[in-house]
Amino acid sequence: MKEExxxxxxxxxxxxxxxxxxxxxxxxxxxxxLNKTADTLENVLVSSKGYGVNAMTEEKIETSVLRHSLGDVAPQKAQKIEPIMEQVFGLSNEYWISYWIGNKMYDKKFVFLAETITEQNAIDLPLLECTGVMLGE
Known part of the structure; x- marks a missing residue:
C-alpha cells in the first residue's frame, strides 16, 4: 500500500x-x-522557496513561497520557471514540480543545497545553450 x-x-x-x-x-x-522525455508535460505547476540558517545569529531564514503555472511543456524543451538572485545561493532553494501525463499525476521535489549553485558545479545544460547547475536526470 505504501508504494501506491x-x-x-x-x-x-x-x-x-x-x-x-x-x-x-x-x-x-x-x-x-527541462523536459527530456518524449511526452508533453500537462498543466505543470511549480512552487519554489528558499530556506536556511544565518551562520552568525543562528536565525532561520525563509523566502516567500512562489507558485508558477507553466501550462504544458513540450517534449525535449526547456521552460523558464523564474529568475533567481545570486543573494539566495547561500540558502537551500527548493522547487516542487507537479504535472500530468495522460491520466497520471507526477510530482517531485528538487533542492539546490546551500552554496551548491557555483561555477565549480556548472555543466553544459541539455536543451539550453549555456552552462549552469542541474538536478535530476
Missing amino acids: LKGPKVEGISVAVAFETAETGDRIYNVYL
Missing part, C-alpha cells in the same frame, strides 16, 4: 539554474524546467 501512495516515478525531468548573459553584458541567473 508514492505515485509514479519521475524520470527524464530536471531543474536547472542557468548562467546566462543579459543584453547589458551582466551575468543573470534563471531557473528552468
